[in-house]
Amino acid sequence: MAKLKFAFYWAASCGGCEIAVLDINEKILDVLEIAEILFWPVALDTKYQDVKKYKDNHLDVTFFNGSIRNSEQEEMAHLLRKKSKILVAFGSCANEGCIPGLANLFTREAILERIYKTTDSTHNPEGILPAEEWEGLTLPKFYEEVKPLNRVISVDYYLPGCPPPTGLIISAVDNIAKGSLPEKGTVLAPVKALCEECERNTEEAKKMTDVKRIIETAIDPKRCFLQQGIICMGPATRSGCNARCLKANWPCTGCMGPTPEVEDKGAKMISAIGSILKVDEEKILTEEELSKLIDKIKDPVGTFYMYSLPASIINKKKGV
Amino acid sequence: MRRITIDPITRLEGHGKIEIFLDERGNVKEAYLQTPELRGLGVLKSSVSEGRQRICRS
Numbered sequence: 001m002a003k004l005k006f007a008f009y010w011a012a013s014c015g016g017c018e019i020a021v022l023d024i025n026e027k028i029l030d031v032l033e034i035a036e037i038l039f040w041p042v043a044l045d046t047k048y049q050d051v052k053k054y055k056d057n058h059l060d061v062t063f064f065n066g067s068i069r070n071s072e073q074e075e076m077a078h079l080l081r082k083k084s085k086i087l088v089a090f091g092s093c094a095n096e097g098c099i100p101g102l103a104n105l106f107t108r109e110a111i112l113e114r115i116y117k118t119t120d121s122t123h124n125p126e127g128i129l130p131a132e133e134w135e136g137l138t139l140p141k142f143y144e145e146v147k148p149l150n151r152v153i154s155v156d157y158y159l160p161g162c163p164p165p166t167g168l169i170i171s172a173v174d175n176i177a178k179g180s181l182p183e184k185g186t187v188l189a190p191v192k193a194l195c196e197e198c199e200r201n202t203e204e205a206k207k208m209t210d211v212k213r214i215i216e217t218a219i220d221p222k223r224c225f226l227q228q229g230i231i232c233m234g235p236a237t238r239s240g241c242n243a244r245c246l247k248a249n250w251p252c253t254g255c256m257g258p259t260p261e262v263e264d265k266g267a268k269m270i271s272a273i274g275s276i277l278k279v280d281e282e283k284i285l286t287e288e289e290l291s292k293l294i295d296k297i298k299d300p301v302g303t304f305y306m307y308s309l310p311a312s313i314i315n316k317k318k319g320v
Numbered sequence: 321m322r323r324i325t326i327d328p329i330t331r332l333e334g335h336g337k338i339e340i341f342l343d344e345r346g347n348v349k350e351a352y353l354q355t356p357e358l359r360g361l362g363v364l365k366s367s368v369s370e371g372r373q374r375i376c377r378s
Contacts, residue, residue, distance in 0.1 A: 012359050015333045045330045072356050103360035115362040130358075136323075137339055140356050 004060040004176065006031075007039035007051075008090075009080055011066030011073035012100045012146065017091040018042045018065075020163035027170055034177045035060070048076070054083045061176055063090040063159070067097045067310065068147040072140035081153040086181070088172070088188075092162040092255050094149040097310025099162075101146040102302060104309050104316035108144045145316045158187040162255035162307060165241045189240035193259050194252050197239040200224050208277040211296035214251065225251040226276065231303055236268040255307050264313045266304035273297075321349070 008021060022028065038059065039046045062084040068074050081087055092098035103111055116122065116129050132139050149155055159172055172188045175181050182188075190197075201222055212229040219225070225232035225246075233254035234246075241256050258265040278285060278293060285293075297303060305312055322342040329336040335357035341350040 010335075012357065018333070041328050041330045041335075042333060043331060047330075048327050069359060070357065100359040100361060103363055106360075106363045111360040111363045115358070115360065119362060137352060137354065139354060142358060142360075146360075 004035040005058065006035045006037045007059045007062040007080065007084065008037065008042075009039065009062060009064050009066075009076060010041065011064070011076065011094070011149075012069035013066030013091065013093045014099075015042070016163045017093075020091070020161075020166065020169065021063075023163075023166050024169055025166075027166075031173055034173075048079075051079060051083060056082055057085050059084040061086045061088060063088050064149060065090040065094050065163075067093040067100050068143070068149060068152050069100060070140040070142050074143075074152050077149060077153045086156045086176070087153070088157045088159055089149045089155045090159050091164055092160060092257070092307045094155075095158050095160050095257055095311070096308040097146050097148050098255075098307045101148075101308075101310035102306070104145050105301060107317055108142060112142070146310045148311045151310075156184045157181065158189075158257075160187060160189055160238060160255070160257040161241060165244065167242065168240055187238070187257065187260070189238050189256060191260050192239045194234040194237045194239045194241070194243065194246075194256070197243055198224070198234055198246055199243065200246065206276050207279055208273065211277070211293060213298060219249055221249045231269075231273065231297065233265075233269055233304075233306075235272045236262055236265045253306050254304075257308070265308050266301075266312055266314075269304050270300075322346070 008018070010018065024031070037044065038054075039051055039062075059080070062080045064077065064080060064087060066073065068077060089095050093100060097104070106114075112129055117124055117127055130139055130142070132141055157172070159168060161168065168189055175188075201224065204224070204227055206224065206226055208226050208229055210229040211231070214230055217228065217230070219228060219230065225234075230251050232246075232251035234252045236258060237252055237254045238256040238259055243252075245252055254265060254269075258268065262268045278290075282290075301309065305314070309315065321344070324338075324340040324342070326338040326340075329338055335355060337354045337356055339352045339354065340348055343349040
C-alpha cells in the first residue's frame with residue numbers, strides 16, 4: 001500500500017505542538033511505516049514554492065497548529081487546505097486562538113506601539129515600525145485580531161490541547177491509518193468534562209468559600225481545587241488530557257476546549273463559579289462584601305478565557 | 321540584479337525568510353533576514369499577566 005502523505009505546519013504558535021509530535025516517542029517510527037512527511041518546516045527543508053507545486057489534494061493529512069495572526073498564515077492555511085484531503089486543527093491555538101489570542105484585548109496599534117517602541121528592552125528612538133513593503137521586500141500584514149483556524153478555512157477535525165496530549169495524537173493517527181475517522185467536524189477528544197475523570201475527592205459538596213491564587217495557599221493534592229478556593233476550569237473543559245496538570249497539583253486552565261454542549265467556555269465557568277462561591281452565605285453577604293470577594297479573581301479574562309478568547313462571544317476589544 | 325529567496329528557513333524553531341540580492345558579477349550586494357511572524361504577546365502587561373504563573377508551556 002502506498003504511504004500516506006502528511007504535512008505539519010505552524011502559524012502563530014509557540015513550537016510546543018511540534019514538540020508534542022516528537023513526544024509520541026518511538027511511536028513516530030510507526031507513523032513513518034504508514035506515512036511519509038512531505039512538509040514540516042521545523043524538521044524538513046521543503047519550501048513554500050514546493051508546496052505550491054503540489055496538485056490539489058496531494059497531501060492526505062495536514063496537521064495545522066497555530067492561530068491566524070497575519071496574512072502569510074492565512075495564505076498558508078488556504079494553500080494547505082487546497083492541497084490536503086484532510087486538514088486537522090492541531091492544538092489550542094488553531095482550535096480557539098489560545099494564549100496568542102489574549103492579544104485581542106488590545107488593538108493592533110497598541111500592540112505595535114508597545115512591542116516596537118515602549119518595552120524596557122526596546123531602543124528605537126526614530127520610532128520605526130515594520131513596513132509591509134520596503135525596497136522590494138515584503139512582510140505579511142499584521143491583522144487587527146487573532147483568529148482560530150476555522151475562521152479562515154474549513155477544518156475537518158479538531159485535536160485540542162496545549163499541546164495535544166500524546167494519547168490523542170496516537171489515536172488520531174491510528175484512526176487515519178485504519179480509515180476509521182468519525183464524521184467531519186468532530187473534535188478528536190472525549191466529550192466528558194475533566195471533572196468526570198478527576199481523581200481528587202469529589203465526595204464533598206462542591207462549594208467555594210474563598211478565592212485564592214495558587215501562590216497564596218498550600219494545596220492539598222487530594223481535594224478538589226475549587227473547594228480549596230482555587231479556580232480550576234475542570235467543570236467546563238473537555239477531558240482527554242489524562243488530568244496531567246491536576247496530577248502535578250496544578251489546576252486545570254482549560255486548554256482542551258469546551259465540552260460539546262458549551263457555547264462559551266468562559267461564560268460557562270463564570271456561571272459555575274457563581275453557583276458555588278459562598279453559596280451558603282449569599283443571602284447574608286452585603287453587595288460590598290460580594291464585590292470584594294469577586295475582586296479576588298485576578299485577571300478574569302486571562303483566567304476564564306486563557307485559551308478561548310478569539311473563539312468566544314466577547315472575542316476582542318471593541319469600540320475603538 | 322539577481323535575487324535569491326529562501327522561504328521559509330527550516331529546521332529551526334520559528335519563522336524566517338532570507339532575501340539575497342546579487343550584483344552584476346554575482347556577488348552579494350544586500351542580504352536580509354526577515355521575521356514574518358509577530359504574535360504580539362509582548363503587549364500582555366500587568367493587566368493580564370497579574371496572577372499568571374506561566375504564559376508559555378513549551
